[in-house]
Amino acid sequence: xxxxxxxxxxxxxxxxxxVKSDNSGVDLTNTKMAINPFCEIAVEEAIRLKExxxxxxxxxxxxxxxxCQEQIRTALALGADRGLQIDTSETLDSLQVxxxxxxxxxxxxxxxxxxxxxxxxSDNNQTGQMLAAxxxxxxxxFASVINITDKQIQVTREVDxxxxxxxxxxxxxxxxxxxLNEPRYASLPNIMKAKRKPLxxxxxDDFGVNLSxxxxxxxxxxxxxxxxxxxxxxxxxxxxxxxxxxxxx
Amino acid sequence: xxxxxxxxxxxxxxxxxxxxxxSAAQQMDSEIHILxxxxxxxxxxxxxxxxxxxxxxxLADNATYAHQLAENIADLVVELGKNYSHxxxxxxxxxxxxxxxxxxxxxxxxxxxxxxxxxxDTFKRPIYxxxxxxxxxxxxxxxxxxxxxxxxxxxxxxxxxxxxTINAVKTSTNSKYLSAELTVSERPELTAADxxxxxxxxxxxxxxFKLLDGIADKLGAAMGASxxxxxxxxxxxxxxxxxxxxxxxxxxxxxxxxSGAIQHLAGMKDxxxxxxxxxxxxxxxxxxxxxxxxxxxxxxxxxxxxxL
Numbered sequence: 001x002x003x004x005x006x007x008x009x010x011x012x013x014x015x016x017x018x019v020k021s022d023n024s025g026v027d028l029t030n031t032k033m034a035i036n037p038f039c040e041i042a043v044e045e046a047i048r049l050k051e052x053x054x055x056x057x058x059x060x061x062x063x064x065x066x067x068c069q070e071q072i073r074t075a076l077a078l079g080a081d082r083g084l085q086i087d088t089s090e091t092l093d094s095l096q097v098x099x100x101x102x103x104x105x106x107x108x109x110x111x112x113x114x115x116x117x118x119x120x121x122s123d124n125n126q127t128g129q130m131l132a133a134x135x136x137x138x139x140x141x142f143a144s145v146i147n148i149t150d151k152q153i154q155v156t157r158e159v160d161x162x163x164x165x166x167x168x169x170x171x172x173x174x175x176x177x178x179x180l181n182e183p184r185y186a187s188l189p190n191i192m193k194a195k196r197k198p199l200x201x202x203x204x205d206d207f208g209v210n211l212s213x214x215x216x217x218x219x220x221x222x223x224x225x226x227x228x229x230x231x232x233x234x235x236x237x238x239x240x241x242x243x244x245x246x247x248x249x
Numbered sequence: 250x251x252x253x254x255x256x257x258x259x260x261x262x263x264x265x266x267x268x269x270x271x272s273a274a275q276q277m278d279s280e281i282h283i284l285x286x287x288x289x290x291x292x293x294x295x296x297x298x299x300x301x302x303x304x305x306x307x308l309a310d311n312a313t314y315a316h317q318l319a320e321n322i323a324d325l326v327v328e329l330g331k332n333y334s335h336x337x338x339x340x341x342x343x344x345x346x347x348x349x350x351x352x353x354x355x356x357x358x359x360x361x362x363x364x365x366x367x368x369x370d371t372f373k374r375p376i377y378x379x380x381x382x383x384x385x386x387x388x389x390x391x392x393x394x395x396x397x398x399x400x401x402x403x404x405x406x407x408x409x410x411x412x413x414t415i416n417a418v419k420t421s422t423n424s425k426y427l428s429a430e431l432t433v434s435e436r437p438e439l440t441a442a443d444x445x446x447x448x449x450x451x452x453x454x455x456x457x458f459k460l461l462d463g464i465a466d467k468l469g470a471a472m473g474a475s476x477x478x479x480x481x482x483x484x485x486x487x488x489x490x491x492x493x494x495x496x497x498x499x500x501x502x503x504x505x506x507x508s509g510a511i512q513h514l515a516g517m518k519d520x521x522x523x524x525x526x527x528x529x530x531x532x533x534x535x536x537x538x539x540x541x542x543x544x545x546x547x548x549x550x551x552x553x554x555x556x557l
Contacts, residue, residue: 122376127349128349129319141346144486160342163431165427166318166427167427169423179486220383223382228536
């Protein structure tokens with residue numbers, strides 16, 4: 001079984017986000033970048049399936065300029081077999097990304113696509129579902145447990161009221177939630193080995209996909225700050241304030 | 250051109266998000282059609298018809314829609330949605346699941362998690378876990394939108410919109426529902442509650458969450474938790490409030506033993522009144538709290554329960 005894992009280069013989750021003073025976006029100059037945390041979980045899950053003998057090949061793909069090769073190498077160091085960079089300097093929407101990935105799925109014919117449920121920059125939570133729709137595949141989103149048996153995959157999903165388990169016929173798309181697994185750290189020998197693993201580069205233009213978008217970001221601003229309040233000395237004062245001042249109980 | 254609004258439900262009750270979704274939709278266009286797709290759900294159509302501002306209810310009542318699977322719900326919405334200017338749904342796990350499929354099949358972008366409607370084609374939405382707010386404009390003919398309902402007030406009831414039966418039956422051949430483990434609780438749902446009391450790592454273990462029970466009962470509050478408490482295994486994940494859990498904006502939010510990591514604040518900072526109880530007076534939660542009480546929660550919680 002072949003698994004395709006699309007990954008995204010995103011701001012490191014520990015970095016404090018600063019909005020540019022001209023409100024054109026978020027300032028990413030000299031900012032530490034990393035593999036998006038949900039994508040890392042996707043890579044880990046694919047590698048575990050390989051270690052269990054269920055998967056035979058894990059292919060990591062990322063869309064972006066040359067810098068995203070860094071994250072592909074991270075995936076290779078974690079255990080992916082080969083990488084593919086789709087080269088573009090444009091910032092793409094989820095739909096364009098899904099369209100490019102759709103072409104990759106046609107070329108690679110994976111049995112399973114595992115990707116993060118959302119990236120921590122644009123917070124869209126769209127790409128996996130869009131890809132599944134374009135490929136005509138079923139989807140198991142926000143997965144916390146997956147179980148593969150022959151031509152089926154059972155996916156336990158994190159839903160608002162608890163958990164839901166569904167069964168999909170492969171090929172299928174799965175998006176990861178936080179509790180699916182805890183990603184490993186890449187060992188130094190594996191980081192060295194990753195440098196010799198194959199990493200193909202293809203231009204986004206070669207995929208014959210219309211990359212124009214009708215969605216425009218007009219402005220990005222910092223959220224309004226909430227002013228801190230007061231400290232109360234004890235429970236009696238707290239209950240009093242909530243009753244008479246805030247009038248919420 | 251009208252708005253097609255997908256109402257979420259469990260075949261018995263409409264989710265309270267629906268009422269808030271209607272008031273968000275009213276800011277986009279005047280004519281709102283609500284779609285109810287489910288199994289044995291005719292009663293829900295009359296409930297939806299009762300919401301003020303709704304012009305028509307579309308009822309697709311068939312066993313195939315019982316579990317609202319993404320694959321066939323998306324196909325149904327795509328078929329019905331072609332002649333609408335907007336297709337909207339709450340940004341719940343159901344909406345997040347099927348709406349991007351709808352957008353992709355209609356070949357339009359999706360605008361996720363909007364918190365305000367600036368004009369029928371311009372919306373505000375949080376990015377970077379709420380650390381920045383983007384204003385986005387869509388020139389797509391059909392705007393596919395998920396709404397963060399906590400940012401909108403509920404629409405009133407007292408209406409009698411027409412109900413139209415939809416006979417289209419879409420099936421999911423390669424996806425099937427097996428089971429669900431849903432948390433059963435007498436308390437209100439987190440995203441619908443007026444008052445929420447949440448515990449964090451400071452609760453020390455799952456057993457101690459019982460200290461919140463009595464207070465929640467007296468206040469009619471929902472119970473939540475921080476990601477730290479979920480990760481530590483104190484409570485199940487569906488109680489999680491934060492960037493990776495539920496986004497809430499109740500009238501009163503009481504944070505107990507929660508330090509106030511950015512990721513938690515992203516889920517509750519729009520609450521009207523925030524109370525923080527923490528023994529560390531430097532905890533960041535106090536910077537957003539209207540009322541802070543520094544002290545040992547194991548002393549304070551019983552006192553608070555007695556005082557209410």
